[in-house]
Amino acid sequence: MTDEVDPMIEIRASFFVECEELLESLQDGLQLMDDGQSDDETINVVFRAIHSIKGGAGAFGLEELVRFAHQFESVLDGVRSHTILVDRTDIAIFFQASDILADLVRAARDDEPADQEKVQSILDKLSVILGDNAQEEDEVDASDFQPMGIALDLGLPELSDNESVDTDTQHEPAITTDAISAPGNEKPEHFLEGFKIFFQPDSSLYETGNEPLHLLKLLREIGEVDVSCDTSNLKSLSELEEEKSYLAWTIYLATDEDEASVRDIFDFVADLCKLDISPISNSTLPPSNKTDDAPLSSELSIVPTASETVVPPAPPQISQNTADLPVRKSTVPTLPKTNTDNNKPSNKPRPTVRVDLERIDRLVNLVGELVINQAMISQSVTDADLPSNSAISAGLDEFMQLTRDIQDSVMMIRAQPVKSLFQRMSRIIRESSAMVGKSVCLKTDGENTEVDKTVIERLADPLTHMIRNAVDHGIEKEEDRLNADKPAEGIVTLMASHRSGRVIIEVSDDGAGINRERVLQIAMDKGLVAENSQLSDTEIDNLLFLPGFSTASEVSDLSGRGVGMDVVKSSIIALGGRVTIQSEPGQGTKFTISLPLTLAVLDGMVIEVAKQILVVPLNAIAETLTLTQESVLPLGPNNRVIKVRDVFVPLLDLGSELGFRAPLNNFDNAVVLLISQENGTQAALVVDAIQDQRQVVIKGLQNTFGRPSGVAAATILGDGKIALILDPIDIVSSAESAGNLAQNNLQLTG
Amino acid sequence: MSLQILAVDDSRTIRDMLNLTLSQAGFNPHLADDGIHGLELLEGLTPGAIITDINMPRMDGFGFIDAVRKIEKHRATPILVLTTESAPELKKRARDAGATGWIVKPFEPKKLVRALQMVTG
Numbered sequence: 067m068t069d070e071v072d073p074m075i076e077i078r079a080s081f082f083v084e085c086e087e088l089l090e091s092l093q094d095g096l097q098l099m100d101d102g103q104s105d106d107e108t109i110n111v112v113f114r115a116i117h118s119i120k121g122g123a124g125a126f127g128l129e130e131l132v133r134f135a136h137q138f139e140s141v142l143d144g145v146r147s148h149t150i151l152v153d154r155t156d157i158a159i160f161f162q163a164s165d166i167l168a169d170l171v172r173a174a175r176d177d178e179p180a181d182q183e184k185v186q187s188i189l190d191k192l193s194v195i196l197g198d199n200a201q202e203e204d205e206v207d208a209s210d211f212q213p214m215g216i217a218l219d220l221g222l223p224e225l226s227d228n229e230s231v232d233t234d235t236q237h238e239p240a241i242t243t244d245a246i247s248a249p250g251n252e253k254p255e256h257f258l259e260g261f262k263i264f265f266q267p268d269s270s271l272y273e274t275g276n277e278p279l280h281l282l283k284l285l286r287e288i289g290e291v292d293v294s295c296d297t298s299n300l301k302s303l304s305e306l307e308e309e310k311s312y313l314a315w316t317i318y319l320a321t322d323e324d325e326a327s328v329r330d331i332f333d334f335v336a337d338l339c340k341l342d343i344s345p346i347s348n349s350t351l352p353p354s355n356k357t358d359d360a361p362l363s364s365e366l367s368i369v370p371t372a373s374e375t376v377v378p379p380a381p382p383q384i385s386q387n388t389a390d391l392p393v394r395k396s397t398v399p400t401l402p403k404t405n406t407d408n409n410k411p412s413n414k415p416r417p418t419v420r421v422d423l424e425r426i427d428r429l430v431n432l433v434g435e436l437v438i439n440q441a442m443i444s445q446s447v448t449d450a451d452l453p454s455n456s457a458i459s460a461g462l463d464e465f466m467q468l469t470r471d472i473q474d475s476v477m478m479i480r481a482q483p484v485k486s487l488f489q490r491m492s493r494i495i496r497e498s499s500a501m502v503g504k505s506v507c508l509k510t511d512g513e514n515t516e517v518d519k520t521v522i523e524r525l526a527d528p529l530t531h532m533i534r535n536a537v538d539h540g541i542e543k544e545e546d547r548l549n550a551d552k553p554a555e556g557i558v559t560l561m562a563s564h565r566s567g568r569v570i571i572e573v574s575d576d577g578a579g580i581n582r583e584r585v586l587q588i589a590m591d592k593g594l595v596a597e598n599s600q601l602s603d604t605e606i607d608n609l610l611f612l613p614g615f616s617t618a619s620e621v622s623d624l625s626g627r628g629v630g631m632d633v634v635k636s637s638i639i640a641l642g643g644r645v646t647i648q649s650e651p652g653q654g655t656k657f658t659i660s661l662p663l664t665l666a667v668l669d670g671m672v673i674e675v676a677k678q679i680l681v682v683p684l685n686a687i688a689e690t691l692t693l694t695q696e697s698v699l700p701l702g703p704n705n706r707v708i709k710v711r712d713v714f715v716p717l718l719d720l721g722s723e724l725g726f727r728a729p730l731n732n733f734d735n736a737v738v739l740l741i742s743q744e745n746g747t748q749a750a751l752v753v754d755a756i757q758d759q760r761q762v763v764i765k766g767l768q769n770t771f772g773r774p775s776g777v778a779a780a781t782i783l784g785d786g787k788i789a790l791i792l793d794p795i796d797i798v799s800s801a802e803s804a805g806n807l808a809q810n811n812l813q814l815t816g
Numbered sequence: 817m818s819l820q821i822l823a824v825d826d827s828r829t830i831r832d833m834l835n836l837t838l839s840q841a842g843f844n845p846h847l848a849d850d851g852i853h854g855l856e857l858l859e860g861l862t863p864g865a866i867i868t869d870i871n872m873p874r875m876d877g878f879g880f881i882d883a884v885r886k887i888e889k890h891r892a893t894p895i896l897v898l899t900t901e902s903a904p905e906l907k908k909r910a911r912d913a914g915a916t917g918w919i920v921k922p923f924e925p926k927k928l929v930r931a932l933q934m935v936t937g
Contacts, residue, residue, distance in 0.1 A: 073836050074833075074836070076832075077832040077833055077836065080829060080832055081828075081829035084827065084828045084829050110871075110873070111873070113871070114871050114872070114873065117871050117900070118826065118827040118829075118830075118871075120900065121827055121829075121900050121921050121922065122827060122829040122830065122922075124900065124921060124922040125829070125830070125921070125922035125923075126922075272892065273914065274895075274911065274914055274915060274916050275893055275894040275895055275914070275915075275916035276894070276916050276917070276935065277894070277935065277937065279937060280933065280935060280936060283933075283937050284933060284934060331934065333934070334917030334918070334931075334934055334935065337911065
């Protein structure tokens with residue numbers, strides 16, 4: 067039917083996206099249930115999520131998924147109808163089941179096998195909960211789950227056929243020309259083999275929107291029909307009631323189809339009519355011709371030829387025909403049954419459109435160009451030295467504001483709530499706490515905080531690692547917690563918020579806090595710090611971020627995966643973020659991740675060094691200072707430090723570090739940028755001048771340049787020139803490793 | 817003009833499929849994501865038939881059918897119920913609410929169109 071790319075593939079892809087959303091509501095619902103809010107609507111939400119996954123999965127023939135979802139759904143159905151009462155243990159199993167459901171969804175999506183053992187074990191647990199409720203309704207009607215054919219060739223007559231019915235009557239004479247005739251008992255002469263059908267609608271048939279005419283048409287499609295209509299019960303027009311049934315039909319159908327196919331046509335009305343279908347062969351009845359002698363009242367030209375609107379009236383008294391046949395009581399639609407949530411306004415999701423990410427990225431890029439262009443125009447206007455109250459200056463101010471608004475709005479498109487990320491973490495908690503035999507729960511806050519989609523994706527691994535660490539190393543064993551007067555259940559908290567243009571994510575636990583003595587000992591044993599080093603608490607805490615550091619005395623299954631906190635730190639730095647650590651003995655540990663709102667634009671300080679224009683990300687700069695020669699103190703032959711508020715800070719000449727010039731000797735009036743490192747220590751970078759502070763669009767350096775040390779990316783400035791965006795922390799740490807820098811800030815005492 | 821069909825289902829996947837199937841079969845589909853939304857759309861539509869899911873947030877299929885039947889101009893509009901369970905009691909409930917017929921999910925396109933033919937001709 068179509069030569070285009072199979073749209074089913076697209077729908078399939080969108081099904082899996084929808085599944086993720088459904089899994090999210092499932093998690094939310096289960097969490098509410100776990101918190102003791104098992105009201106009907108909550109359970110309904112959970113039920114519907116599973117139900118919808120099952121429905122879609124069935125359509126794509128994802129049998130494993132259907133099987134599991136069905137079992138899960140049956141349990142929830144029981145919960146919904148209060149035949150199954152659940153406690154928190156059961157809800158814990160539901161959480162596991164939702165994890166498995168998520169696994170199965172992803173396995174189906176990626177066409178990979180799922181972990182059968184896990185699936186079966188949860189299926190078994192669900193069966194136990196289901197218990198006696200697993201009755202016949204649990205037997206899935208196999209036909210319900212026949213995969214939907216992907217091919218959409220409907221193999222049906224074009225729809226226009228419906229519309230042309232009335233003009234086609236010469237081929238199908240029976241319905242239209244003889245619809246009203248005497249009670250027909252005569253089989254047409256050409257009749258070979260087929261069925262005799264007696265069909266007398268109840269009034270309720272019309273009330274449900276059914277229409278006998280359509281059924282007659284369908285009969286005509288499977289064979290040749292001869293229809294006669296019993297109008298004997300018909301009343302005069304004035305007495306007619308629109309929706310009462312007055313007619314009955316006798317139909318001879320010559321067809322090769324079997325009785326089931328014929329009955330199938332009457333599927334929707336079988337309970338709303340008197341229906342008698344009997345097979346006949348050629349010998350059963352004598353041939354006869356159509357009769358035209360039906361008593362016809364002249365007003366009654368309401369032959370049901372028009373397809374849609376006419377409701378054939380029929381007499382209410384059908385006694386003579388029904389004597390030997392049980393008439394079903396008409397099922398008047400007396401039950402205006404509405405769902406309980408019918409009247410309850412709920413927060414309906416706002417309408418959304420799905421857009422290819424590529425398009426958004428293109429838009430982001432274009433807006434980036436716009437920002438650059440706007441900066442260039444501003445530059446030209448400034449250069450033209452126009453009076454500040456000129457129309458062009460005023461227009462430009464507005465243009466700048468609009469550009470920034472557009473940019474913010476475009477970035478918002480890419481933003482997503484961190485909720486999905488946090489939900490994934492709740493699974494990590496469940497699994498990791500089970501693995502180490504601790505009881506730990508996850509608390510989340512600020513899950514609607516929005517972050518760039520890419521940031522969210524790339525945060526998953528570092529967060530997973532931090533959560534595992536928190537469970538494994540942070541939270542104490544149960545007996546230790548009880549001894550310390552803490553609740554047996556440990557708490558890991560994930561918190562997200564926006565703070566001064568950045569996204570803050572905190573991972574904290576209420577565990578024992580960092581055992582600094584032990585951390586220091588391990589660092590010394592591993593040669594990461596010199597023996598007998600005197601380090602501050604913060605410095606000791608930051609040792610955790612050193613490559614090759616691992617505190618786990620025995621490498622557990624959980625955190626011993628060859629990934630240390632150093633990797634966590636470097637992935638966060640790669641996102642333009644920072645991570646800091648705070649720990650309180652006996653109270654717990656808190657990691658704070660600070661991230662830029664977007665990866666496409668940054669606030670930068672435009673500086674000049676050895677006649678080169680460079681950009682330093684503003685978030686790396688703690689403050690700027692102007693030096694005097696006296697404030698610079700030598701430390702060994704090559705190193706210098708400056709004193710900033712009683713702390714000695716190593717001094718670096720950016721120009722020489724980048725290889726632009728020989729090291730400076732005179733620092734009088736030199737401008738320095740104070741760079742905060744992740745470990746809390748600082749370094750001072752000497753620059754020649756600070757030009758400006760502005761937003762710049764990040765342009766990645768192509769791979770042909772490699773990744774020059776100290777350079778993060780490039781940007782285009784207002785005058786069209788290209789400037790490198792520096793990674794000052796990288797510059798400082800490579801200077802450190804080259805020995806050009808006093809290793810640690812020294813605290814002045816006294 | 818092709819026949820308008822209003823399809824109500826909270827699952828986007830099912831809506832997508834209904835949309836595809838109905839468009840390919842030459843119908844003019846209108847999609848709603850729950851009963852309330854469906855009723856809103858109905859104000860501006862004269863569909864040849866309505867297809868609705870049962871389990872939906874805000875207003876479920878039973879409530880929706882009941883509400884549609886109370887609207888004079890849609891009193892006789894055929895309504896097909898989408899159901900994953902072919903369980904008789906569900907059909908019964910749908911019928912009591914005033915449904916015309918049913919389609920068992922996952923629907924085959926052919927069956928869907930067939931069911932529509934049974935109620936729209």
